[in-house]
Amino acid sequence: MARKSYLDARSHEIVTNAVAQAELQTSGEIVTVLADRSDGYTDIALAWSALAAFLALTFCVTFPDLLLDTYAGFHGGWNTDWTPREIFSMAAGAAIFWFLVLWLLQLSDTIRFALVPGKVKTLRVHARAVAHFKVGAEKRTHGRTGIMIYLSMQEHRAEIVADEPIAAKVDAEVWGDAMADMLAEIKQGKIAEGMAAGVRDVGEVLSQHFPRAEDDENELPDRLIEV
Secondary structure, three states, rough: OOOOOOOOOHHHHHHHHHHHHHHOEOEEEEEEEEEEOOOOHHHHHHHHHHHHHHHHHHHHHHHHHHHHHHHHHHHHOOOOOOOOHHHHHHHHHHHHHHHHHHHHHHHHHOHHHOOOOHHHHHHHHHHHHHHHHHHHOOOOOOOOOOEEEEEEEOOOEEEEOOHHHHHHHOHHHHHHHHHHHHHHHOOOOHHHHHHHHHHHHHHHHHHHHHHHOOOOOOOOOOEEEEE
């Protein structure tokens, strides 16, 4: 499946310019990542489908006469002397049917993401943000001053992940304003402007703790990365 692109060239430029401007005041290196999703949630889809199958079996056990009468109706009401094999086959058929129904429904992104618990989304987005940070930014700068702003569109969640020296000086709560400014714009459909606002706020915080040195070099790309 082709990766969905949310931003055009002009929007990418807005974010890139914001990063470049923010880094003029700090030795911190800001990386921006925009993801369509942070996980496929196949395990959650399987869990819902398995639950549907289990409930179907439970219904068969709780209301066996209704099940048998329904099947008898499909046979014109002629065969009502069911064998054990036929009864178990009916129950298995009901379980398989509802498993497939739930699985097929969740092929729709809208339904699948609606069925994923919020806590699970938050944990998966955080895990993916940390994974991207470890690969693309952690310990990649001379002073270990890398920080990543990560936005996951399908989950409607964002994360800010920083190198250890930054985390040691700046409490996680401090990034709250950056997150609020960013999400306020994104909720209005202004993705690039939202990320740019977050970048500016992060740059302002970094400039207070990690001011730019005269010999500072740009060690990480300023461009927005879409994954």
